[in-house]
Amino acid sequence: MVICLGIVFFGGTNISTNDSLTEVSPVLTIIAMATKIPSTMPTETLEVTRIAGTPTPSYVDPTFIMGDLVEIFGTEGDGLRVREDPGLTSRIIYLGIDTEVFEIIDGPLMFDGYEWWLLQSPYNEARAGWAVGIFLRSIDS
Numbered sequence: 001m002v003i004c005l006g007i008v009f010f011g012g013t014n015i016s017t018n019d020s021l022t023e024v025s026p027v028l029t030i031i032a033m034a035t036k037i038p039s040t041m042p043t044e045t046l047e048v049t050r051i052a053g054t055p056t057p058s059y060v061d062p063t064f065i066m067g068d069l070v071e072i073f074g075t076e077g078d079g080l081r082v083r084e085d086p087g088l089t090s091r092i093i094y095l096g097i098d099t100e101v102f103e104i105i106d107g108p109l110m111f112d113g114y115e116w117w118l119l120q121s122p123y124n125e126a127r128a129g130w131a132v133g134i135f136l137r138s139i140d141s
Helices: 002-010
Strands: 069-072 080-083 092-096 101-111 114-120 128-132 136-138
Touching (some): 092 128, 101 128
Antiparallel strands (some): 069 101, 069 136, 080 092, 080 128
């Protein structure tokens, strides 16, 4: 440290003109981020088919009566399409999930080979619509 102070104090370097300085241009180094490369690349598109097909409707006397509480079941996680009107071509209002509870408020009506029930959520009156009965079961009170 004493040597450094001596050099600064007594002028250890002697640069008298700017001629000895060279112009330095800035250097920019770009480093690419590492990316993960999959070990195997897909070579073809696979077609996925559902193994456990859609349940076939059973044509029996009505299982539910007005005011019954029912839950959605058996959709294997696909959910139940609740529609504006009974029938497969009717507009879908929302998708009900397994174990979701509804009250029967009308039905059954037979359309497109299925028994349709008018459902309404006991917690939200806006969630009402028609659904196929094969994905519904009574809740024991």
